[in-house]
Ligand SMILES: Nc1ncnc2c1ncn2[C@@H]1O[C@H](COP(=O)(O)OP(=O)(O)OP(=O)(O)O)[C@@H](O)[C@H]1O
Protein backbone atom coordinates (compact mmCIF):
# COMPACT_ATOMS: atom_id res chain seq x y z
CA UNK A 99 0.00 0.00 0.00
CA UNK A 100 1.38 3.42 -0.97
CA UNK A 101 1.60 6.22 1.55
CA UNK A 102 1.70 9.96 1.06
CA UNK A 103 3.71 12.69 2.73
CA UNK A 104 0.87 13.56 5.13
CA UNK A 105 0.33 9.92 6.20
CA UNK A 106 2.30 10.51 9.34
CA UNK A 107 0.06 13.22 10.70
CA UNK A 108 -3.08 11.12 11.15
CA UNK A 109 -2.46 9.32 14.41
CA UNK A 110 -4.85 9.47 17.29
CA UNK A 111 -1.83 10.48 19.36
CA UNK A 112 -1.00 14.04 18.30
CA UNK A 113 2.32 13.80 20.07
CA UNK A 114 3.28 10.82 17.93
CA UNK A 115 2.40 12.84 14.81
CA UNK A 116 4.65 15.57 16.08
CA UNK A 117 7.55 13.25 16.82
CA UNK A 118 7.44 11.78 13.31
CA UNK A 119 7.09 15.23 11.80
CA UNK A 120 10.19 16.35 13.69
CA UNK A 121 12.18 13.39 12.42
CA UNK A 122 11.40 14.44 8.87
CA UNK A 123 12.12 18.11 9.55
CA UNK A 124 15.46 17.35 11.16
CA UNK A 125 16.43 14.99 8.37
CA UNK A 126 15.66 17.74 5.85
CA UNK A 127 17.74 20.23 7.86
CA UNK A 128 20.65 17.80 7.82
CA UNK A 129 20.12 17.26 4.09
CA UNK A 130 20.20 21.02 3.51
CA UNK A 131 23.44 21.39 5.44
CA UNK A 132 25.10 18.52 3.60
CA UNK A 133 23.99 19.87 0.23
CA UNK A 134 25.56 23.23 1.11
CA UNK A 135 28.77 21.51 2.23
CA UNK A 136 29.15 19.79 -1.14
CA UNK A 137 28.36 22.99 -2.99
CA UNK A 138 30.85 25.04 -0.96
CA UNK A 139 33.58 22.42 -1.21
CA UNK A 140 33.31 22.32 -4.99
CA UNK A 141 33.16 26.12 -5.22
CA UNK A 142 36.24 26.41 -2.97
CA UNK A 143 38.09 24.01 -5.23
CA UNK A 144 37.11 25.62 -8.52
CA UNK A 145 37.73 29.19 -7.30
CA UNK A 146 40.73 28.45 -5.10
CA UNK A 147 38.89 29.88 -2.09
CA UNK A 148 40.91 28.53 0.86
CA UNK A 149 38.80 30.24 3.56
CA UNK A 150 35.68 28.57 2.28
CA UNK A 151 37.48 25.22 2.09
CA UNK A 152 38.54 25.55 5.74
CA UNK A 153 35.00 26.42 6.69
CA UNK A 154 33.65 23.28 5.00
CA UNK A 155 36.23 21.21 6.83
CA UNK A 156 35.21 22.73 10.15
CA UNK A 157 31.46 22.40 9.53
CA UNK A 158 31.72 18.64 9.29
CA UNK A 159 31.36 18.53 13.08
CA UNK A 160 27.85 19.97 12.75
CA UNK A 161 26.89 17.27 10.26
CA UNK A 162 28.09 14.57 12.63
CA UNK A 163 26.25 16.13 15.55
CA UNK A 164 23.02 16.22 13.56
CA UNK A 165 23.38 12.56 12.73
CA UNK A 166 23.76 11.66 16.39
CA UNK A 167 20.81 13.83 17.35
CA UNK A 168 18.48 12.32 14.72
CA UNK A 169 19.60 8.79 15.53
CA UNK A 170 18.77 9.50 19.15
CA UNK A 171 15.32 10.73 18.22
CA UNK A 172 14.74 7.60 16.14
CA UNK A 173 15.82 5.37 19.01
CA UNK A 174 13.38 7.13 21.30
CA UNK A 175 10.49 6.71 18.89
CA UNK A 176 11.32 3.00 18.45
CA UNK A 177 11.50 2.43 22.19
CA UNK A 178 8.46 4.42 23.20
CA UNK A 179 6.07 3.98 20.27
CA UNK A 180 6.94 0.59 18.80
CA UNK A 181 5.96 1.88 15.38
CA UNK A 182 4.54 -0.50 12.79
CA UNK A 183 3.97 -0.47 9.05
CA UNK A 184 4.64 2.88 7.34
CA UNK A 185 5.62 4.50 10.67
CA UNK A 186 8.27 1.84 11.16
CA UNK A 187 9.46 2.26 7.59
CA UNK A 188 9.73 6.02 8.10
CA UNK A 189 11.93 5.62 11.17
CA UNK A 190 14.13 3.02 9.46
CA UNK A 191 14.42 5.16 6.33
CA UNK A 192 15.43 8.18 8.42
CA UNK A 193 18.10 6.20 10.29
CA UNK A 194 19.53 4.92 7.03
CA UNK A 195 19.32 8.32 5.37
CA UNK A 196 21.25 10.07 8.16
CA UNK A 197 24.05 7.58 7.73
CA UNK A 198 24.29 8.33 4.00
CA UNK A 199 24.08 12.08 4.61
CA UNK A 200 26.85 11.87 7.16
CA UNK A 201 29.03 10.12 4.63
CA UNK A 202 28.22 12.71 1.98
CA UNK A 203 29.44 15.22 4.56
CA UNK A 204 32.71 13.26 4.81
CA UNK A 205 33.07 13.37 1.04
CA UNK A 206 32.57 17.16 1.10
CA UNK A 207 35.37 17.41 3.68
CA UNK A 208 37.61 15.34 1.45
CA UNK A 209 36.93 17.67 -1.45
CA UNK A 210 37.69 20.66 0.78
CA UNK A 211 40.98 19.11 1.93
CA UNK A 212 41.99 18.54 -1.67
CA UNK A 213 40.99 22.12 -2.49
CA UNK A 214 43.45 23.27 0.19
CA UNK A 215 46.19 21.02 -1.22
CA UNK A 216 45.58 22.24 -4.75
CA UNK A 217 45.66 25.88 -3.68
CA UNK A 218 49.37 25.45 -2.96
CA UNK A 219 49.91 24.36 -6.54
CA UNK A 220 50.83 27.22 -8.88
CA UNK A 221 50.65 25.54 -12.29
CA UNK A 222 47.38 25.11 -14.16
CA UNK A 223 45.19 22.35 -12.86
CA UNK A 224 43.82 19.79 -15.30
CA UNK A 225 40.43 18.17 -14.89
CA UNK A 226 38.45 21.09 -13.48
CA UNK A 227 35.98 20.89 -16.37
CA UNK A 228 35.20 17.30 -15.40
CA UNK A 229 34.86 18.26 -11.74
CA UNK A 230 32.43 21.04 -12.57
CA UNK A 231 30.37 18.81 -14.81
CA UNK A 232 30.12 15.82 -12.49
CA UNK A 233 29.58 17.99 -9.42
CA UNK A 234 26.59 19.65 -11.05
CA UNK A 235 25.20 16.27 -11.89
CA UNK A 236 25.56 14.73 -8.43
CA UNK A 237 24.36 17.88 -6.68
CA UNK A 238 21.19 17.71 -8.72
CA UNK A 239 20.82 14.04 -7.77
CA UNK A 240 21.24 14.89 -4.10
CA UNK A 241 18.74 17.73 -4.30
CA UNK A 242 16.22 15.53 -6.11
CA UNK A 243 16.71 12.67 -3.65
CA UNK A 244 15.99 15.02 -0.75
CA UNK A 245 12.98 16.50 -2.53
CA UNK A 246 11.72 12.97 -3.24
CA UNK A 247 12.11 12.20 0.46
CA UNK A 248 10.25 15.34 1.50
CA UNK A 249 7.38 14.68 -0.92
CA UNK A 250 7.38 10.87 -0.81
CA UNK A 251 7.77 11.06 -4.57
CA UNK A 252 8.82 7.65 -5.93
CA UNK A 253 8.86 8.83 -9.56
CA UNK A 254 11.49 11.41 -8.73
CA UNK A 255 13.35 8.85 -6.62
CA UNK A 256 13.48 6.40 -9.53
CA UNK A 257 14.83 9.17 -11.72
CA UNK A 258 17.69 9.65 -9.25
CA UNK A 259 18.40 5.92 -9.30
CA UNK A 260 18.66 6.04 -13.08
CA UNK A 261 20.86 9.17 -13.01
CA UNK A 262 23.37 7.37 -10.86
CA UNK A 263 24.18 5.03 -13.71
CA UNK A 264 24.97 8.03 -15.94
CA UNK A 265 27.23 9.53 -13.28
CA UNK A 266 29.11 6.26 -12.97
CA UNK A 267 29.76 6.36 -16.73
CA UNK A 268 30.86 10.00 -16.63
CA UNK A 269 33.17 9.21 -13.75
CA UNK A 270 34.87 6.36 -15.62
CA UNK A 271 35.42 8.45 -18.71
CA UNK A 272 36.79 11.41 -16.65
CA UNK A 273 39.19 9.06 -14.90
CA UNK A 274 40.44 7.85 -18.28
CA UNK A 275 41.19 11.42 -19.43
CA UNK A 276 43.00 12.20 -16.18
CA UNK A 277 45.18 9.11 -16.59
CA UNK A 278 46.16 10.46 -20.00
CA UNK A 279 47.06 13.87 -18.52
CA UNK A 280 49.31 12.18 -15.98
CA UNK A 281 51.12 10.18 -18.64
CA UNK A 282 51.58 13.21 -20.85
CA UNK A 283 52.99 15.44 -18.12
CA UNK A 284 54.66 13.91 -15.10
CA UNK A 285 54.80 17.29 -13.26
CA UNK A 286 51.01 17.24 -13.07
CA UNK A 287 50.86 13.93 -11.22
CA UNK A 288 50.28 15.38 -7.73
CA UNK A 289 47.52 17.72 -8.78
CA UNK A 290 45.86 15.17 -11.06
CA UNK A 291 45.83 12.68 -8.21
CA UNK A 292 44.09 15.27 -6.05
CA UNK A 293 41.50 15.84 -8.75
CA UNK A 294 41.01 12.08 -9.03
CA UNK A 295 40.26 11.96 -5.30
CA UNK A 296 37.77 14.76 -5.77
CA UNK A 297 36.04 12.96 -8.62
CA UNK A 298 36.00 9.79 -6.59
CA UNK A 299 34.37 11.73 -3.72
CA UNK A 300 31.76 13.19 -6.07
CA UNK A 301 31.00 9.79 -7.50
CA UNK A 302 30.46 8.52 -3.93
CA UNK A 303 28.08 11.44 -3.30
CA UNK A 304 26.09 10.19 -6.29
CA UNK A 305 26.01 6.68 -4.79
CA UNK A 306 24.74 8.01 -1.48
CA UNK A 307 22.08 10.09 -3.26
CA UNK A 308 21.09 6.89 -5.03
CA UNK A 309 20.76 5.17 -1.63
CA UNK A 310 18.58 8.00 -0.35
CA UNK A 311 16.32 7.56 -3.37
CA UNK A 312 16.04 3.84 -2.66
CA UNK A 313 14.93 4.55 0.91
CA UNK A 314 12.14 6.71 -0.49
CA UNK A 315 10.86 3.74 -2.48
CA UNK A 316 11.11 1.55 0.63
CA UNK A 317 9.32 4.13 2.71
CA UNK A 318 6.47 4.70 0.28
CA UNK A 319 6.06 1.23 -1.22
CA UNK A 320 7.51 -1.07 1.41
CA UNK A 321 9.76 -2.41 -1.32
CA UNK A 322 13.46 -2.90 -0.72
CA UNK A 323 15.21 -2.24 -4.02
CA UNK A 324 18.73 -1.92 -2.67
CA UNK A 325 20.07 -5.01 -4.36
CA UNK A 326 17.85 -5.06 -7.41
CA UNK A 327 18.62 -4.32 -10.99
CA UNK A 328 16.83 -1.05 -11.76
CA UNK A 329 15.94 -2.16 -15.26
CA UNK A 330 13.69 -4.86 -13.86
CA UNK A 331 12.19 -2.51 -11.35
CA UNK A 332 10.48 0.46 -12.91
CA UNK A 333 7.18 -1.24 -13.73
CA UNK A 334 6.85 -2.66 -10.24
CA UNK A 335 7.61 0.66 -8.60
CA UNK A 336 5.52 2.77 -10.88
CA UNK A 337 2.47 0.60 -10.48
CA UNK A 338 0.06 2.28 -8.12
CA UNK A 339 -1.33 -0.07 -5.52
CA UNK B 340 6.85 -24.19 2.15
CA UNK B 341 6.82 -20.81 3.82
CA UNK B 342 8.71 -19.26 0.96
CA UNK B 343 6.10 -20.25 -1.56
CA UNK B 344 3.45 -19.05 0.82
CA UNK B 345 4.94 -15.60 0.94
CA UNK B 346 5.35 -15.35 -2.77
CA UNK B 347 1.83 -16.50 -3.51
CA UNK B 348 0.65 -13.78 -1.20
CA UNK B 349 1.84 -10.89 -3.33
CA UNK B 350 -1.45 -10.94 -5.20
CA UNK B 351 -3.85 -8.13 -4.47
CA UNK B 352 -6.68 -10.40 -3.30
CA UNK B 353 -7.93 -9.22 0.09
CA UNK B 354 -8.28 -12.77 1.34
CA UNK B 355 -5.29 -15.05 1.29
CA UNK B 356 -6.01 -18.74 1.50
CA UNK B 357 -2.47 -19.91 2.25
CA UNK B 358 -2.96 -22.85 -0.01
CA UNK B 359 0.47 -24.20 0.64
CA UNK B 360 -0.06 -24.47 4.42
CA UNK B 361 -1.98 -27.42 5.83
CA UNK B 362 -5.28 -26.03 6.93
CA UNK B 363 -6.56 -26.99 10.37
CA UNK B 364 -9.68 -24.88 10.50
CA UNK B 365 -11.32 -23.68 7.38
CA UNK B 366 -14.05 -21.13 7.49
CA UNK B 367 -16.07 -20.89 4.35
CA UNK B 368 -18.55 -18.07 3.62
CA UNK B 369 -19.51 -18.07 7.26
CA UNK B 370 -22.03 -15.50 8.49
CA UNK B 371 -23.62 -15.17 11.90
CA UNK B 372 -26.37 -12.94 13.27
CA UNK B 373 -27.70 -12.20 16.75
CA UNK B 374 -31.50 -11.81 16.49
CA UNK B 375 -31.17 -10.99 12.81
CA UNK B 376 -28.39 -8.46 13.37
CA UNK B 377 -25.34 -9.54 11.43
CA UNK B 378 -22.17 -9.89 13.53
CA UNK B 379 -20.06 -11.88 11.05
CA UNK B 380 -20.40 -11.38 7.33
CA UNK B 381 -19.34 -13.94 4.77
CA UNK B 382 -16.00 -14.82 6.33
CA UNK B 383 -13.70 -17.08 4.36
CA UNK B 384 -10.32 -17.97 5.75
CA UNK B 385 -8.20 -20.90 6.62
CA UNK B 386 -6.20 -21.30 9.81
CA UNK B 387 -2.96 -23.20 9.21
CA UNK B 388 -2.04 -26.17 11.39
CA UNK B 389 0.69 -25.75 14.02
CA UNK B 390 0.78 -22.02 13.57
CA UNK B 391 -0.36 -19.08 15.66
CA UNK B 392 -3.02 -17.03 13.92
CA UNK B 393 -3.99 -13.71 15.48
CA UNK B 394 -7.39 -12.08 15.03
CA UNK B 395 -7.21 -8.35 15.55
CA UNK B 396 -9.74 -5.58 15.10
CA UNK B 397 -11.64 -2.87 16.95
CA UNK B 398 -14.01 -3.64 19.78
CA UNK B 399 -17.24 -5.16 18.53
CA UNK B 400 -15.84 -6.32 15.18
CA UNK B 401 -16.77 -9.93 15.94
CA UNK B 402 -13.56 -11.59 17.14
CA UNK B 403 -15.14 -13.27 20.18
CA UNK B 404 -18.22 -14.17 18.18
CA UNK B 405 -16.02 -16.00 15.70
CA UNK B 406 -14.06 -17.90 18.38
CA UNK B 407 -17.30 -18.89 20.08
CA UNK B 408 -18.71 -20.08 16.77
CA UNK B 409 -15.70 -22.34 16.22
CA UNK B 410 -16.47 -23.96 19.57
CA UNK B 411 -20.25 -23.94 18.99
CA UNK B 412 -20.75 -21.92 22.12
CA UNK B 413 -23.70 -20.22 20.42
CA UNK B 414 -25.67 -23.46 20.29
CA UNK B 415 -27.80 -22.63 23.29
CA UNK B 416 -28.57 -19.08 22.15
CA UNK B 417 -31.76 -19.36 20.13
CA UNK B 418 -31.47 -15.88 18.68
CA UNK B 419 -28.26 -16.85 16.84
CA UNK B 420 -28.50 -17.82 13.19
CA UNK B 421 -25.64 -18.71 10.92
CA UNK B 422 -24.84 -19.81 7.40
CA UNK B 423 -21.76 -21.11 5.64
CA UNK B 424 -19.35 -23.63 7.06
CA UNK B 425 -16.66 -24.08 9.67
CA UNK B 426 -14.54 -27.17 9.14
CA UNK B 427 -12.15 -28.76 11.60
CA UNK B 428 -9.65 -30.96 9.81
CA UNK B 429 -12.08 -31.19 6.94
CA UNK B 430 -15.12 -32.08 9.01
CA UNK B 431 -18.05 -29.65 9.21
CA UNK B 432 -18.51 -28.78 12.89
CA UNK B 433 -22.26 -28.42 12.40
CA UNK B 434 -22.54 -31.86 10.86
CA UNK B 435 -25.10 -33.99 12.76
CA UNK B 436 -22.34 -36.61 13.07
CA UNK B 437 -20.27 -34.14 15.08
CA UNK B 438 -20.40 -34.67 18.83
CA UNK B 439 -20.32 -31.26 20.55
CA UNK B 440 -18.54 -32.58 23.64
CA UNK B 441 -15.89 -34.12 21.45
CA UNK B 442 -15.64 -30.88 19.42
CA UNK B 443 -15.00 -28.91 22.61
CA UNK B 444 -12.36 -31.38 23.69
CA UNK B 445 -10.59 -31.01 20.36
CA UNK B 446 -11.00 -27.23 20.37
CA UNK B 447 -10.06 -25.76 23.73
CA UNK B 448 -10.94 -22.21 24.71
CA UNK B 449 -9.31 -19.80 27.13
CA UNK B 450 -11.00 -16.55 28.07
CA UNK B 451 -9.82 -13.11 29.13
CA UNK B 452 -10.44 -13.53 32.85
CA UNK B 453 -8.85 -16.65 34.32
CA UNK B 454 -11.66 -18.95 35.42
CA UNK B 455 -10.21 -21.76 37.52
CA UNK B 456 -12.81 -24.01 39.17
CA UNK B 457 -13.23 -23.79 42.95
CA UNK B 458 -11.14 -26.85 43.67
CA UNK B 459 -7.49 -27.78 44.00
CA UNK B 460 -4.87 -27.13 41.36
CA UNK B 461 -4.69 -30.87 40.73
CA UNK B 462 -8.44 -31.30 40.43
CA UNK B 463 -8.68 -28.36 38.04
CA UNK B 464 -6.37 -30.08 35.59
CA UNK B 465 -7.90 -33.52 36.24
CA UNK B 466 -11.41 -32.21 35.66
CA UNK B 467 -11.66 -32.72 31.91
CA UNK B 468 -9.79 -36.01 32.13
CA UNK B 469 -12.22 -37.40 34.69
CA UNK B 470 -15.17 -36.48 32.48
CA UNK B 471 -13.57 -38.08 29.53
CA UNK B 472 -12.33 -41.44 30.71
CA UNK B 473 -11.42 -43.52 33.75
CA UNK B 474 -7.66 -43.61 34.06
CA UNK B 475 -5.42 -45.33 36.58
CA UNK B 476 -4.09 -42.74 39.02
CA UNK B 477 -0.50 -43.18 37.86
CA UNK B 478 -1.46 -42.42 34.28
CA UNK B 479 -3.59 -39.48 35.32
CA UNK B 480 -0.75 -38.03 37.40
CA UNK B 481 1.56 -38.27 34.42
CA UNK B 482 -0.85 -36.39 32.19
CA UNK B 483 -1.37 -33.71 34.84
CA UNK B 484 2.37 -33.20 35.22
CA UNK B 485 2.74 -33.06 31.45
CA UNK B 486 -0.09 -30.50 31.11
CA UNK B 487 1.25 -28.29 33.89
CA UNK B 488 4.75 -28.51 32.43
CA UNK B 489 3.48 -27.61 28.96
CA UNK B 490 1.68 -24.66 30.49
CA UNK B 491 4.97 -23.59 32.12
CA UNK B 492 3.44 -23.85 35.59
CA UNK B 493 4.74 -27.14 36.96
CA UNK B 494 7.78 -25.76 38.78
CA UNK B 495 5.70 -23.11 40.51
CA UNK B 496 2.95 -25.48 41.77
CA UNK B 497 4.45 -28.95 42.08
CA UNK B 498 4.70 -28.61 45.87
CA UNK B 499 1.15 -27.44 46.39
CA UNK B 500 -0.93 -29.40 43.91
CA UNK B 501 -3.67 -29.99 46.44
CA UNK B 502 -4.09 -26.38 47.50
CA UNK B 503 -6.92 -24.31 46.15
CA UNK B 504 -6.46 -22.85 42.67
CA UNK B 505 -7.72 -19.54 44.01
CA UNK B 506 -4.44 -19.04 45.85
CA UNK B 507 -2.58 -18.64 42.57
CA UNK B 508 -1.81 -15.23 41.07
CA UNK B 509 -3.79 -14.08 38.04
CA UNK B 510 -0.99 -15.05 35.66
CA UNK B 511 -0.65 -18.47 37.29
CA UNK B 512 -4.42 -18.97 37.18
CA UNK B 513 -4.42 -18.25 33.47
CA UNK B 514 -1.64 -20.81 32.91
CA UNK B 515 -3.62 -23.26 35.05
CA UNK B 516 -6.64 -22.78 32.81
CA UNK B 517 -4.40 -23.44 29.82
CA UNK B 518 -3.07 -26.61 31.53
CA UNK B 519 -6.66 -27.72 32.19
CA UNK B 520 -7.42 -27.26 28.50
CA UNK B 521 -4.24 -29.03 27.39
CA UNK B 522 -4.86 -32.05 29.63
CA UNK B 523 -7.53 -33.40 27.28
CA UNK B 524 -5.11 -33.05 24.36
CA UNK B 525 -6.94 -30.67 22.05
CA UNK B 526 -5.99 -30.06 18.41
CA UNK B 527 -6.77 -26.37 18.60
CA UNK B 528 -6.50 -23.78 21.34
CA UNK B 529 -8.59 -20.63 21.04
CA UNK B 530 -7.40 -17.78 23.24
CA UNK B 531 -9.61 -14.72 23.67
CA UNK B 532 -7.40 -11.91 25.03
CA UNK B 533 -5.68 -14.37 27.38
CA UNK B 534 -3.21 -11.85 28.75
CA UNK B 535 -5.20 -8.64 28.90
CA UNK B 536 -5.79 -8.93 32.66
CA UNK B 537 -2.17 -9.82 33.43
CA UNK B 538 0.96 -7.90 34.37
CA UNK B 539 3.77 -7.57 31.77
CA UNK B 540 5.86 -10.46 33.08
CA UNK B 541 2.91 -12.86 33.24
CA UNK B 542 1.98 -11.64 29.76
CA UNK B 543 5.43 -12.52 28.42
CA UNK B 544 5.14 -15.97 30.04
CA UNK B 545 1.83 -16.57 28.30
CA UNK B 546 3.33 -15.40 25.01
CA UNK B 547 6.30 -17.71 25.44
CA UNK B 548 3.90 -20.53 26.22
CA UNK B 549 1.87 -19.83 23.09
CA UNK B 550 5.00 -20.01 20.97
CA UNK B 551 6.10 -23.26 22.57
CA UNK B 552 2.69 -24.90 22.19
CA UNK B 553 2.81 -24.40 18.45
CA UNK B 554 4.63 -27.68 17.94
CA UNK B 555 1.76 -29.53 19.69
CA UNK B 556 -1.33 -27.81 18.37
CA UNK B 557 -2.87 -25.00 16.35
CA UNK B 558 -3.46 -21.70 18.12
CA UNK B 559 -5.83 -18.84 17.47
CA UNK B 560 -5.23 -15.69 19.47
CA UNK B 561 -7.54 -12.71 19.83
CA UNK B 562 -5.76 -9.66 21.16
CA UNK B 563 -6.11 -5.90 21.38
CA UNK B 564 -2.40 -5.58 21.88
CA UNK B 565 -0.86 -4.98 18.47
CA UNK B 566 2.65 -5.66 19.69
CA UNK B 567 1.48 -8.94 21.14
CA UNK B 568 0.00 -10.01 17.82
CA UNK B 569 3.23 -8.95 16.13
CA UNK B 570 5.36 -10.80 18.68
CA UNK B 571 3.65 -14.17 18.76
CA UNK B 572 1.62 -14.80 15.66
CA UNK B 573 2.60 -16.25 12.30
CA UNK B 574 -0.49 -14.94 10.54
CA UNK B 575 -2.70 -12.00 11.28
CA UNK B 576 -6.31 -11.49 10.27
CA UNK B 577 -7.79 -8.03 10.59
CA UNK B 578 -11.55 -7.97 11.12
CA UNK B 579 -13.70 -4.88 10.91
CA UNK B 580 -17.46 -4.71 11.39
CA UNK B 581 -17.86 -8.44 11.01
CA UNK B 582 -15.83 -8.67 7.82
CA UNK B 583 -12.37 -9.96 7.08
CA UNK B 584 -10.42 -6.98 5.78
CA UNK B 585 -6.91 -8.33 5.45
CA UNK B 586 -5.24 -11.62 6.21
CA UNK B 587 -1.58 -12.36 5.69
CA UNK B 588 1.75 -13.34 7.19
CA UNK B 589 2.27 -11.27 10.33
CA UNK B 590 5.62 -9.98 9.05
CA UNK B 591 3.90 -8.48 6.07
CA UNK B 592 0.82 -7.16 7.85
CA UNK B 593 2.96 -5.31 10.39
CA UNK B 594 5.56 -3.89 8.02
CA UNK B 595 3.61 -3.31 4.86
CA UNK B 596 -0.12 -3.97 5.04
CA UNK B 597 -1.93 -4.03 1.73
CA UNK B 598 -4.88 -1.94 2.76
CA UNK B 599 -5.24 1.51 4.25
CA UNK B 600 -7.83 0.33 6.79
CA UNK B 601 -5.39 -2.20 8.22
CA UNK B 602 -2.56 0.33 8.30
CA UNK B 603 -4.74 2.84 10.11
CA UNK B 604 -5.76 0.32 12.72
CA UNK B 605 -2.37 -1.15 13.54
CA UNK B 606 -0.60 2.20 13.59
CA UNK B 607 -3.25 3.99 15.65
CA UNK B 608 -4.50 6.37 12.99
CA UNK B 609 -7.87 7.99 12.78
CA UNK B 610 -10.07 6.13 10.31
N1 LIG C 1 -24.87 -12.44 23.00
C1 LIG C 1 -25.02 -11.43 22.16
N2 LIG C 1 -26.23 -10.98 21.81
C2 LIG C 1 -26.39 -9.98 20.93
N3 LIG C 1 -25.37 -9.32 20.33
C3 LIG C 1 -24.14 -9.72 20.63
C4 LIG C 1 -23.88 -10.77 21.57
N4 LIG C 1 -22.55 -10.92 21.67
C5 LIG C 1 -21.98 -10.01 20.84
N5 LIG C 1 -22.93 -9.27 20.23
C6 LIG C 1 -22.69 -8.21 19.22
O1 LIG C 1 -21.93 -8.74 18.14
C7 LIG C 1 -20.93 -7.85 17.72
C8 LIG C 1 -19.57 -8.51 17.85
O2 LIG C 1 -19.28 -8.73 19.23
P1 LIG C 1 -17.99 -9.50 19.72
O3 LIG C 1 -18.12 -9.70 21.18
O4 LIG C 1 -17.77 -10.68 18.88
O5 LIG C 1 -16.87 -8.41 19.41
P2 LIG C 1 -15.30 -8.45 19.74
O6 LIG C 1 -14.61 -8.22 18.46
O7 LIG C 1 -14.97 -9.67 20.50
O8 LIG C 1 -15.15 -7.15 20.65
P3 LIG C 1 -14.17 -6.91 21.90
O9 LIG C 1 -12.86 -6.62 21.27
O10 LIG C 1 -14.74 -5.70 22.56
O11 LIG C 1 -14.18 -8.12 22.75
C9 LIG C 1 -21.08 -6.62 18.59
O12 LIG C 1 -21.82 -5.68 17.87
C10 LIG C 1 -21.84 -7.11 19.80
O13 LIG C 1 -22.62 -6.08 20.34
Ligand SMILES: [Mg+2]
Nearest residue numbers: 402403404531
Ligand atom coordinates in the same frame (compact mmCIF):
# COMPACT_ATOMS: atom_id res chain seq x y z
MG1 LIG D 1 -14.25 -10.01 22.49
